[in-house]
Amino acid sequence: MWEIVFMFIKAFVVGGLICVVAQILINTTKITAGKILVFFMLGGILLQALGIYEHLVNFAGAGATVPISGFGYLLAEGAIAGAQSGLLGVLTGGLKSAAAGVSAAVLFSYIFGLICKPRSKRN
Numbered sequence: 001m002w003e004i005v006f007m008f009i010k011a012f013v014v015g016g017l018i019c020v021v022a023q024i025l026i027n028t029t030k031i032t033a034g035k036i037l038v039f040f041m042l043g044g045i046l047l048q049a050l051g052i053y054e055h056l057v058n059f060a061g062a063g064a065t066v067p068i069s070g071f072g073y074l075l076a077e078g079a080i081a082g083a084q085s086g087l088l089g090v091l092t093g094g095l096k097s098a099a100a101g102v103s104a105a106v107l108f109s110y111i112f113g114l115i116c117k118p119r120s121k122r123n
Contacts, residue, residue, distance in 0.1 A: 011063030014056065018067045037068050044072025048080070074098050 018040070025036050047053035053073045056064045064070055075094035082093020 007061060010060045014060035014063035015067055016063075018064075018069060040067065040069045041072035041075075044069035045076040046072075048073045048076035071098065071101075074101070 022036055022040060025031060026033060031039075044053055047056075047069075053064070053069070054077075057070070057073065065073065074097050078093040078095070078097025079090050080093070082089030082091075082096065
């Protein structure tokens with residue numbers, strides 16, 4: 001039981017620290033939130049290319065894979081695995097590894113778009 005609790009604590013701390021860094025950037029710089037998201041995703045790609053992010057994922061699990069930097073890690077991991085089959089594998093490997101998550105996001109967005117009645121916000 002304590003192993004599970006410790007696993008949750010590690011995920012919460014690592015994921016929280018990633019979010020704290022992003023919030024500090026939002027509060028103290030003029031960088032837009034969209035650019036910060038792109039920087040974090042590219043950071044995940046770079047750290048995985050250097051072989052660092054995988055150690056963070058092994059340590060923190062979902063705390064490292066759920067933030068946007070985890071998506072960059074997933075794309076880089078797929079591209080690295082696909083590189084074994086040539087240039088086309090490099091281009092398609094990242095998409096192949098992220099396909100389930102992206103497909104789920106599109107599907108659930110569509111379902112909730114049908115269920116909910118979107119409307120303009122009135123002041």
